[in-house]
Amino acid sequence: MTEDEFDLFYTAAYPRLVGQLYALTGDYAEAQDVVQEAFVRAWDRRVSVLDGNRPPEAWIRTVAHRLAMSRWRRARHWWELVRGESAPRPAPEPSPDHVALVAALRRLPEAQRTAIVLHHLCDLSVEQTAAETGVAVGTIKARLSRGRTALAAHLAEDTHPTEEARV
Template identity: 50%
Template sequence: MRDTEEFDAFYASSSQRVLGQVYAMIGSRTEAEDAVAEAYARAWSRWSTVRDCDSPEAWVRKVAYRVSVSAWRKATNRLRAHRREAVGQQVDAVSVDHVALVAALRRIPSEQRRVIVLHHLVGLSVAEIAAETRANPNTVKTRLARGRRGLATQLAGDGYQTTGGRSHGA
């Protein structure tokens, strides 16, 4: 119990000061708050050692700074890796038709949406959908028919015409 009270008093007397100092060092309050919280958590887990340091506050400040630098390095390396991976890759832009279709799918019942996606986007047969969803094949057919009608209604309501299964902007 003595350790808890001692640590709580240490935290109460130093946490705002350390936060201000780390914030000044790294320039981001959010990142400073995360780093300082992590540093105090580490200090608590090692409190029997940290309390005997010349300056427990300096220990926490140093750990918080190192945590923030480590997080920055990880983020920078992750960004570099993504950029390296993306070199030479073509990313297709999302079309207006795609956005309209996704919005229309969201407006139909989930059972219909599921079978529409499984049949038209994944390419499963009615029998495969029935097996995956544990539904009767006739139920799958009914949901497909109702889902298609629902999509047609939604797309028509958005200013789209449906002809031959394809959507075209009006």
């Protein structure tokens, strides 16, 4: 389609399309904007769109309608944010047990902590934990055993502080 043919097509189709989109959106200025944007996109793709099998006016109407819907969704989302309707809800505070567990895990050596987290919290088998960390199965078993022992001691300290810590 040449420039002159596009100009003739634009002149003939623009008022019709604006009227159709105005009926869909209920906003005349919005209808003008989305139809204009659809024509710009059609111009950029004039070889495939305007010379293709589908009627070009139908393609432009579809693009304009999708643009209008997209703008409407963005406006609705913005309005919900402004009104605070879709504001993220605050996460609940962690329980004291969770805080104690995280603090005790932090006190473990990294290798033991990794083995315990992968095996007990991520539900990986000993073999999967070994493959994930790149060490032998026996090493993982030892890290788990030592880590559980140390973790139990740290958790016991946090629950029953020593006499010195109370003073």
